[in-house]
Amino acid sequence: MPPKxxxxxWPPTGPALVKEVCRRIRLARxxxxxxRNAACRGEREKAIxxxxxxxxxxxxxxxxxxxxxxRYRSEKYFGEGR
Numbered sequence: 001m002p003p004k005x006x007x008x009x010w011p012p013t014g015p016a017l018v019k020e021v022c023r024r025i026r027l028a029r030x031x032x033x034x035x036r037n038a039a040c041r042g043e044r045e046k047a048i049x050x051x052x053x054x055x056x057x058x059x060x061x062x063x064x065x066x067x068x069x070x071r072y073r074s075e076k077y078f079g080e081g082r
Contacts, residue, residue, distance in 0.1 A: 011050070018061045021050045025066040032073065044073060 012020050024047035031040040047070060051059070059067070 011053070014058075015061075017050065017054065018058050021047060021054065022062055022066055024050065025062075025070050028073075029066075029069055040073075044070070 011017065024043055028040050028043035028047055031037075031043060051062070051070065054062070
């Protein structure tokens, strides 16, 4: 008998949402370091979309290095001029 499937709880809320945002930013950073720019762009956009849903208190829980990387890469490399 196959195992029971867990109900899909997407989009996550609360601490799970903060954890998912951090995971996506870290994934985008690793793709950037590997010079996989198209994949990085996709993950970055997903991370930004989730980041925008965070409350100001939840945004503070995202490590500053991740927030700075997301903002810096977003403006410099993936901004309107690109």
